[in-house]
Amino acid sequence: MNDAQPIDPKLLEVLICPVSRGPLTYDKDRQELVSAKARLAFPVRDGIPIMLVDEARSLDDNEG
Numbered sequence: 001m002n003d004a005q006p007i008d009p010k011l012l013e014v015l016i017c018p019v020s021r022g023p024l025t026y027d028k029d030r031q032e033l034v035s036a037k038a039r040l041a042f043p044v045r046d047g048i049p050i051m052l053v054d055e056a057r058s059l060d061d062n063e064g
Contacts, residue, residue: 005046005047006028006047007026007033007044007047007049008047011049012024012026012033015033015049015051017035017037017038017040017042018051018052018053019035019038019040019053020035020037020038022035022036022037022038023035024042026044027041031043031044031045032044032057033049033051034059034063036059039058039059040053040056040057040058040059041056041057041058041059041063042055042056043055043056043057
């Protein structure tokens with residue numbers, strides 16, 4: 001996804017994982033916000049984080 005919109009760094013500072021209430025990191029290549037603590041990755045679509053557990057994917061053992 002070369003035309004993906006970046007996440008605003010200030011937005012990333014205030015967002016927390018809805019499951020663990022822990023911090024999120026941004027994976028630019030996959031366009032996801034990653035919660036290592038909850039082992040979930042939330043998609044970012046058109047620059048908008050989708051913070052719904054139903055939309056998140058579980059991280060593999062070698063991720064996060």
